[in-house]
Amino acid sequence: MEAVLTPAQRERRAQARAFAARTLRPAAADWDRQQRIPDDLLRELGRQGFFGATLPEAAGGGGWDAVSFGLLHEAIGREDSAVAGFLTIQAMVAAALNKWGSPAQKERWLPGLARGETLASFALTEPGAGSDLPGLRTALAPDGAGGFRLRGEKKWISGAQHSHLFLVFAQSDGGPAACLVPRGAPGFRIEPIRELMGFRAAGLGRLSFEDVPVAAADLVGRPGFGFSHVAPVGLHWGRLSTACSAAGLLRGCAEESGAHAARRDIGGHPAADLGMVQTLIARQAADAEAAQWLCWSACAAEDRRDPEAYLRAFVAKYFASRAAVRAAADAVQVHGAAGVHESAPVSRYYRAAKIMEIIEGTTQVHESVIARAFVRRESASAAG
Amino acid sequence: MTTLEPTDIKAAVRRFIGSAINLDGVSDDANLFAAGIVNSLFAVQLTTFVESTYGIEIGPDDLDLENFKSIAATAAFVARKAGARPA
Numbered sequence: 001m002e003a004v005l006t007p008a009q010r011e012r013r014a015q016a017r018a019f020a021a022r023t024l025r026p027a028a029a030d031w032d033r034q035q036r037i038p039d040d041l042l043r044e045l046g047r048q049g050f051f052g053a054t055l056p057e058a059a060g061g062g063g064w065d066a067v068s069f070g071l072l073h074e075a076i077g078r079e080d081s082a083v084a085g086f087l088t089i090q091a092m093v094a095a096a097l098n099k100w101g102s103p104a105q106k107e108r109w110l111p112g113l114a115r116g117e118t119l120a121s122f123a124l125t126e127p128g129a130g131s132d133l134p135g136l137r138t139a140l141a142p143d144g145a146g147g148f149r150l151r152g153e154k155k156w157i158s159g160a161q162h163s164h165l166f167l168v169f170a171q172s173d174g175g176p177a178a179c180l181v182p183r184g185a186p187g188f189r190i191e192p193i194r195e196l197m198g199f200r201a202a203g204l205g206r207l208s209f210e211d212v213p214v215a216a217a218d219l220v221g222r223p224g225f226g227f228s229h230v231a232p233v234g235l236h237w238g239r240l241s242t243a244c245s246a247a248g249l250l251r252g253c254a255e256e257s258g259a260h261a262a263r264r265d266i267g268g269h270p271a272a273d274l275g276m277v278q279t280l281i282a283r284q285a286a287d288a289e290a291a292q293w294l295c296w297s298a299c300a301a302e303d304r305r306d307p308e309a310y311l312r313a314f315v316a317k318y319f320a321s322r323a324a325v326r327a328a329a330d331a332v333q334v335h336g337a338a339g340v341h342e343s344a345p346v347s348r349y350y351r352a353a354k355i356m357e358i359i360e361g362t363t364q365v366h367e368s369v370i371a372r373a374f375v376r377r378e379s380a381s382a383a384g
Numbered sequence: 385m386t387t388l389e390p391t392d393i394k395a396a397v398r399r400f401i402g403s404a405i406n407l408d409g410v411s412d413d414a415n416l417f418a419a420g421i422v423n424s425l426f427a428v429q430l431t432t433f434v435e436s437t438y439g440i441e442i443g444p445d446d447l448d449l450e451n452f453k454s455i456a457a458t459a460a461f462v463a464r465k466a467g468a469r470p471a
Contacts, residue, residue, distance in 0.1 A: 100443075100444050100447070101444065102444055133424075220444070221444045221447050222444065222447040222448070224447075224449065225447040227424060228424045228427045228428075229424075229427060229428060229431065229447060231424075232424050232425065232427070232428040233428065236428070304436075305432055305435065305436035306432075306436070307400075307429035307430070307432040307433045307436075308429075309432070310425055310428060310429050310432075311425070311429075314425075369425060372423075373404070373425070376404055376405050376406065377403070377404050379405075379406040380402055380403060380404055380405050380406045380407070382406075383402075383406045383407070383408045
């Protein structure tokens, strides 16, 4: 990996890892127990420039490349998946807005998003539909005065407890649409969702919209393109982020397992000398390495503006999230009884890893997309 | 080398779509979305392809199905956007 990174990318990775080890590692278990990330920490992420890393400098962002973005999310994910989740959703909304927002929307919202002064959530999933986009029921109807009324419910929305701005997807007469709804809009209610298995500090919420007024100027992109163009851009950056965060979790599993196995004495020998323990650690280390490369490949494709980046992000997220589940289980196994106590980071990893197989598209959705893409490609290749 | 001749753009768009999707029997004027030939993943891939190949930026005002409904429509849109000669 070192050989393919530029000096600037290595420097950003070193700074991100140092920040994560210094700031997140000592506190992650407490935040998980309290089911909340402190507002001070979110402000600090903004001061560090992490929320707007890839936004253009003209919009107040850092102008980072996607590989640097991936390295940042990997470093944060190594220590705390919930904190990485805040970076994920901010990146999703910011990317969608930067691509499909009007000049006025960009001018109004991007600088605050870049600084983290405006926190944002990507409101797609509903109580009855998530990956099944056509099944979404939230509706955006004309109000007869040039604007719209939003009605419906969203559920499992990351960051909702903290967010100031929501990118909401809804059905409209013109087809699937996307719109911006600020916290506090009339008829808009946010209910916290607590007691999650993992990502407990990610501030999830349930949203309800009861005829919430939406100005025409708050539509993002044109009606009809919400699912085909606006959502995919956000979800693409969400997949890159989640893949990299899962790769960080994988690295964490391997490192924690290695350190424990070196310390733990069994019959006068380190546990690491046992073949059965070596098997568990080797699987984690190899998967961590593979995930790092798949993430780099997807991010580098994004930096080249290669259309292949979308599919590579699917592949990276699919592999890294599934491998994270396996690695977290193996890491707990290496730790034995110590691994099932909340004092061990691997117990938190174990609970968080499964969530990664569900967010930004389930494993099964990824399998369907990846398989269909490869079959279509082979069919095209045979025809050509 | 990338050229801005409309016929070359059409051929390049067809090649790009054809690299991922079997276009046997699909004419340049066939509606790719209505026929279910193109899904949302490919829609954004196509956007990225024309942006990076022809140095254009597709923005919210360009989101019109007429611009992307077929190979011919996409090529005509790119030609207009990139300032190429009309076909």
